[in-house]
Amino acid sequence: MEKERYIAFESESDPNREKNEQVAENIQQLGQTNVPQMTQDTNIHCLTIVGQIEGHIQLPPQNKATKYEHVIPQIVAIEQNPNIEGLLVVLNTVGGDVEAGLAIAEMLASLSKPTVSIVLGGGHSIGVPIAVSCHYSFITETATMTIHPIRLTGLVIGVPQTFEYLDKMQERVVRFVTKHSKITEEKFKELMFSKGNLTRDIGTNVVGPDAVQYGLIDEVGGVAQAMKKLREMIDAKKSEGTMLQ
Amino acid sequence: MILYTMMPEHLIFQTDSSEYTKQKVIYYDGIPFLVEETETKEWQIVRNLSTNPADFLQQKYAPGERFPSSFET
Numbered sequence: 001m002e003k004e005r006y007i008a009f010e011s012e013s014d015p016n017r018e019k020n021e022q023v024a025e026n027i028q029q030l031g032q033t034n035v036p037q038m039t040q041d042t043n044i045h046c047l048t049i050v051g052q053i054e055g056h057i058q059l060p061p062q063n064k065a066t067k068y069e070h071v072i073p074q075i076v077a078i079e080q081n082p083n084i085e086g087l088l089v090v091l092n093t094v095g096g097d098v099e100a101g102l103a104i105a106e107m108l109a110s111l112s113k114p115t116v117s118i119v120l121g122g123g124h125s126i127g128v129p130i131a132v133s134c135h136y137s138f139i140t141e142t143a144t145m146t147i148h149p150i151r152l153t154g155l156v157i158g159v160p161q162t163f164e165y166l167d168k169m170q171e172r173v174v175r176f177v178t179k180h181s182k183i184t185e186e187k188f189k190e191l192m193f194s195k196g197n198l199t200r201d202i203g204t205n206v207v208g209p210d211a212v213q214y215g216l217i218d219e220v221g222g223v224a225q226a227m228k229k230l231r232e233m234i235d236a237k238k239s240e241g242t243m244l245q
Numbered sequence: 246m247i248l249y250t251m252m253p254e255h256l257i258f259q260t261d262s263s264e265y266t267k268q269k270v271i272y273y274d275g276i277p278f279l280v281e282e283t284e285t286k287e288w289q290i291v292r293n294l295s296t297n298p299a300d301f302l303q304q305k306y307a308p309g310e311r312f313p314s315s316f317e318t
Contacts, residue, residue: 045296060260061268070270070277074296087296151251 043085044230045078047071048092049104053126055097066093068100075107085237086230089117089134095125098150098169102126102176105133109180114233118226119143119208119217129173132181132216135233138226139208139217147191148203182215271317276300287311 049071051064059065078084089108095101108115108130117134119127124146131137131145139145150170152161174192178185191204191214198205211217219225248257268281268291276295280288289311293301300306 042297042299044298046298047296057255058265059255060264062264070294074294078296 043083043234044088044227045084045086046088046090047074047078048090049127049130050090050092052094053096053101053104053130055100065096066104068103071104072107075104075111079111079113084113085234086114086116087111087134088226088230089115089130091117091119091123091127091131092121093123093125093127093130095127095146098126098152098173100126102129102172105129105176105180109133114230114237116226116230116233118221118223119145119211122146126173128216129176129180132177136219136229137181137217138219138221138229139211140222141208141220143208145206145211145216146198146203147188147206148198148201149192151201177216181217184215187214188216270294273312273316273318274306275318276306278306282314283311285311287313288317 049066051066052059054063054065054067078087087108108117115134115136117131117137119131119137119139120143121140122144123131123139124144125148128145128147131139150166150173152166152169174185174188177183177188191206193202194204195202197203206214206216208217208220212220219229250257268279270277270279271288272278273288276293276297278288278290279292279294281291283289290306290308292308293306295301295306304310305312
């Protein structure tokens, strides 16, 4: 019923006028008129981790959030689809739920296809394990990563938890980061517990080149370098496959 | 008012449950989208959740675009 009405409306109106209206609407809503039209199958998919990483509590819709129930099936689909050869993970996140962040990081780390991450703007807090979980990581020169101890309400499954519980949770994050990057545990903990960098909190805000210097991230670079690296990794994987046969 | 607490804001000031029903995730042409219902009973795209970068190059999948709710797959 609704569909019929819609089609009737379209056939009645002058396509030109409609196009102009469309353009006007786009300018109003987006401040832009057009993006290039093309449909192309691509062997590299791109996963964006933006805003807050949502955990067990659903955030109100005005928050920009990455939901693990969206991301995890997408990672599974990427692993399964034979046409997809590589994955680019783009991060601009303030962090969020520790368990959801670690879940995404573990999923990315266990992906059999080449993965490259790129931190744009910020990869803070639980964004750090996600950034290092990929096979190769990039950070732009102006991007930052905030490393700080895990902070919780103290409520886990509705019950206040002991210090040991939270300490164990933090240990999981530290172990994951040190396992998947070149940073040492001593250095990571030093950054995590250093004073005077953040207001009323301990931790460090690490800027792009410093993150590379500490061994947290592999290289400073933008999208061109990241794509080049990903293509190289895909080619290397292909040639490895042929050599085995 | 300043609240000195370590409780997150969303636990103290809980959002009205009607706020949550405004947006939902639906599939359109096999692509997942975060959409909002408009007054005209259409869906308006809030966010394209696809991982295929080519899906972002098409105008009809851009945020702000509308499509009738019957097109939902």
